[in-house]
Amino acid sequence: MTFTPLRGAVAAVALIAAMPAAAEDLVIGLRAGPDSIDPHWSTLGSQAEALRHVYDTLVDVDDKLQLKPGLAVSWEPIDDTTWDFKLREGVKFHDGTDFTAEDAKFSIERIPEVTGPMSMTLYTKYVDSVEIIDDYTLRVHTKGIAPALPNDFTRLFVVPSETGMEAGNEEFNSGEKAIGTGPFTFVSWQPKGDLVLEKFDGWWGGEVAWDTVTRKEIPDDAARVAALRSGQVDLINYVPASDYLSMQNDSDLETFVSDSVYILNVQPSQAQPLPQKVRVNGEEIDDNPLADLRVRKALDLAINRDVLVNVVLEGLGTPANQLMPEGFFGYTDEIGAKPYDIEQAKELLAEAGYPDGFEIDFTCTNNRVPGDAVVCEALAQMWSRLGLTVNAQALNGTVFFPAAARKEYSMAMSAWGTLTGEAAYTYGAMIRTPDAEKGFGNFNRTDYSNPEFDAVFDEGAQTLDAEERRALYEEASLIAMEDRALIPTVILQTVWAADADTLDFTARVDQETRAYEIMPAE
């Protein structure tokens, strides 16, 4: 390499451009951002993640999704349908006014008035009425017994009662109404653009390390990695698997890996007849083999989860043995690692009356989570070793979800995240027999229905004592997994990356990137 004046000039400019930004500014490159600055508009995960910087919730969650105090310092049930929340004293909004129970009440009541198609009323569905006992005590009367109320309130952002019911997204997006109690004040935002935040000195949660934080939305994976490598951003989330491998060999960059809440579940439909009929020796049959437990067990045994993790996902996953990661409320220790046994699987299939297998359609998403399409194809190959002919098809989520809602698939796979960190969220939606009145089974697309499971689950959902409830949910986990109601395959992992030794960062299982929990490395 020869030195030329031009190269020298380029290098000089490069040096100036590459100079680190002042230590107190943090620029983060994120795959997705909020849809609005109104914290009551949408349940979207990336929305809650972004708005947490401006607003606080009544109840918070730690990096393993277990509850911890937020604007409420403690909470307890008074009787079957009443909860008291003790609120934090001395908290100030960004405009200087004090936070009181009035603001919390207003925020709960505002949700049904303003929420959008990703409706936040799902977090207030148990709330019957809200009563102010004194400035720092909030009493919530529930519809029926609601043990999960504190979990629901982990997404309950508080805005000042002066906001007014008529304020909408425009007033929030402009910053006029974007007033919270959070660690940062709102500076500016545009749909799909940068969210700019400034430190709020009076935050109750303690000192924050950054004066300004810019959350840049960079949806394209390659562009996000390039932004980090060129020094435009300090930290990125959702590093793709291919770049993760090359970053491991790059001493300039550091990666952070965490299990996510997302698990890829196979959903075998037990509907009679199947929406897409199976074929034996080329002839369509009316029977549904998936309704036979032995067949579902065979499908389960034929999945080699170690191969899925180590080969298909390039190490970015963990074998799943139930519908939640370990440590979640309702996870049972009594299910060990899922075995891989192709011989036993073949026997079970023969016992069920399909010694020569059958031909079946298998539909998955291809863009919802990293790896969904490749796991889909790998599963089809694994089942072909069992003697099945599997027509795997990975579809865009825009097409997949409405069709899945119409129950058009015999066997499907998509990712499900236990976003609240407890079992009721997942079991109530996907496993429980549909019951419109109780609001259960809305995502039960497989027609699985087991009265034994329903009884145990319902009892849990009516039990206020946390430990008793935990035991009931663990029993429910056992029943659902013994029945192979769904077949969990792998827990996906998430990767963040930053310049080596610049940031002190703890990866969270809910995949949130919280600027106020990040410190400059010493």
Next chain:
Amino acid sequence: MLGYLIRRLAQAVVVVFAMSIIVFVGVYAIGNPIDVLIDPGATQEIRAKLIAQYGLDQPLWRQYFTFLANVAQGDMGTSMVYNIPVVDLVFSRLPATLELVLVSIMIATCIGIPAGLYAGYRPDSIAAKAIMALSVLGFSVPTFWIGMLLIMTFAVNLGVLPSGGRGDVGSFLGINTSLATLDGWSHVILPAINLSLFKMGLMIRLTRAGMVEAMRTDYVKFARAQGLTDREIIFSHVLRNISIPIVTVFGLELGSTLAFAVVTESVFTWPGVGKLIIDSILQLDRPVMVTYLVLVVILFVLINLVVDLVYARLDPRVRLKGGA
């Protein structure tokens, strides 16, 4: 001339209607937008309420006529995802796309046409062959790949230009544009070059083909016999004669680049409309889809109109009649 304009506008109205019907039927065929948007924890009650709230439980024809009635009152609707009027949403992103496309078209024209002229003037020279080879590259190499190469070279390895984003926005003659600041230019230059390569290739080939053909015609020979220099011949006679296909393609490319600059926009995280429309399609945000596509139709009609007017200016034989 007036008849011609009226006819053109009538065509545009028909196309706009057809477009909006296609979007409605298309979204209806895919399924219910609520099923794409809804949170997994939602109950049937919440789902049913939402579907009713957005009028999605109505028959398709009624949904469409409700939409038409609103449009007649000047209301194009509100985005289901962002809850802001779609017109505001689209126009908040349009300036970014406009400036990117204008810069890229400028680059394509200012380099493409002279290069094409030269390649046609001295078709056997080495420089001409190099230009033609480059134009083939501009055509055939995928945009996103060149974009990544540009980023790797100039942003990551040399570190002289930013890897993406729009940069500082300044004010020039009352227009807010990033072209008014140096930082803005440093952000726009890479994506603009990336976006211009395909068009540049096209310009070069079109200009060269026209040039080669024109140099053999009689009027050029007569001009030469008159003693005009090659420079005078090319710039005052040939260029004007070969302009018609170039202007046509220029117009078409301007329109399609404005509407579909999405690949470049996402590689360079340019905050333009391209990314917005792709996400709206993925989320079945129907009001945004309809408004945007209607806007694109209007844009194409306007550009074609201007192109036709330019034809008439370039070639006196072209008359704009009602039947054009």
